[in-house]
Amino acid sequence: MDDVVPAGATQVVPLVEVQVRGDLDVRSAPRVNDVLEEALALHPRQLVIDLADCELIDAAGILLLLDTHRRAMREGGTVALRSPSARARRNLKLARVDRVLQVLTPEAEPLRVTP
Template sequence: MTVSGVGVLPFEVREHASGQEVEISGRIDVRSVPDVRLLLHEVIDTGTGDVLLNLADAEIGDATGLGVLVEAFNRARRAGRRLAVVDMTDRTERLLRASRLERALVHRPAGDSASGAPTAATVAPLTA
């Protein structure tokens, strides 16, 4: 199942064998966070396996953008799932490192997505 939509931000949700991939485009800030939060809550609450978050075409605009990622990470963990950042811009990566969120969020190199759904062995923490 693939779901896509345009509210404040364009998004696409694709099903994989071991979870779901959510691709978000645009600026994630105080205006768009409520929509992003609702989307991520629905994906986390209704799916199984890893939640793969693709932010290659997204920009974290302010602290609320980082906050929604932390909230989604915690919600996924409580649901017995893992939130994995699949791809991100250099700016987003710098923000995650500066805020030390790379310790909590998990990153899977974007090149691996063509090989199918990730396994626990292919999901690795961000490194310096």
């Protein structure tokens, strides 16, 4: 049986994961933003951004992550970052992003968010 969503209601998915490869910088931020917008359109309770294959995050990338967090929070969701490289983690820490967003280790389960 198909799920039926009443008109005007929003269907929510529990978890969406997005993987970022390469640098998250001023050049790649618009493309990554497009993907994150598609992910947020699913109204996830939690969006996990996997940064294991992302070596560099510059100011534009940090702004994108924080803006994504703000948009998710507005819809009742959360954002977590998974496995940032040492270099990326250093930049996130310098910008104090680790105080705003949950940073997961590779083996960590995402935070369970209940409706």
